[in-house]
Amino acid sequence: DKNVYFLVNFMKKVLIFGASGQIGRYLVRKLTKNNYTVTAVTRNSHRKGYILKTQANAGYLNIVETSIFDESKISELIKNSDICINLIGILFEKNKKNSFENIHSNFPYLISKISSENNIDQFIHLSSLGIENSIDSQYASSKLQGEKNIKKNYPKALILRPSVVYSVDDNFTTSFMSLLSLLPIFPLYYNGKTKFSPIHCSDLAEIIYYVISKNINSLTLECIGPEVISFKEILERLLKLIDKKRFLIPIPLTVAKLSALFFQLLPSPIITLDQIRLLKYDNVKSGKYKTNFDLGFENLKNFNEEVEKYCYMWKKGGEFSKKNNF
Secondary structure, eight states, X not given: OHHHHHHHHHSOEEEEETTTSHHHHHHHHHHHHTTOEEEEEESOHHHHHHHHGGGSOTTSEEEEEOOTTOHHHHHHHHHTOSEEEEOOOOSSOOSSTTOHIIIIIIHHHHHHHHHHHTTOSEEXXXXXXXXXXXXXXXXXXXXXXXXXXXXXHOTTOEEXXXXXXXXXXXXXXXXXXXXXXXXXXXXXXXXXXXXXXXXXXXXXXXXXXXXXXXXXXXXXXXXXXXXXXXXXHHHHHHHHHTTOOOEXXXXXXXXXXXXXXXXXXXXXXXXXXXXXHHTTSXXXXXXXXXXXXXXXXXXXXXXXXXXXXXGXXXXXXXXXXXXXOO
């Protein structure tokens, strides 16, 4: 069809690093549905590619396997793009190569520099909310340094700072529901008072699509959900959703740190010492920057309503516990 050919070849080309994560998959669907052509970069096309291939119609999505440390390949990809989006981030360090510094600071420096040299239309970077306060966290300090590196290289960059992002594919609600299903007692770090503004993954993807479609630049935007919820309240809500009763016990900071030292030795740590430091600080809007509400995003998904859609996997009876199952 000539019209389809015209749209595919004249809409902007979007390059996404971290496209196979929960946010990336939502974003790929949103962009390709609206006739943007997307190049999704992944480290392993055999493990991640088959999932990405289901996210778009043929002709709209190109999957490229490369290392984020392959500068020549990355330069080639950015050179042939109009928009570069970086969604890559880690919650804990696996080794010296996959360190906070490399992933959150050095890599953003590299791709923002290349983007600037090639004068691409937009550079969008996913950072994190609350990092300016969390000065004793390696995660936060590396994220903040990454932002500084980007702004130095590409002054009109768009920085997005979301609070905790949740969905059926997250490592937040799903991990906690798994632990709450198994443990009779659950620790409350800092008495469970740390505040969050959870935002659903699809809402964040909508925000990213909006700033792309409106060609918004030179902005740091805090992305938050419709509620402010404490850590303790989140656990209580999750327990209610999965029909479990557990003891939520405040624990001394010394004990919390000792347990984190043990847990971070696991291949996929439940919690690390650095995350204990992060939990000391609220993860809500700062008041220093605009939020998605300033852009008109007010009808956002409700935490309880969304988690209820997939919490049955942690309830007794599993799928058969769903309402109106028969």
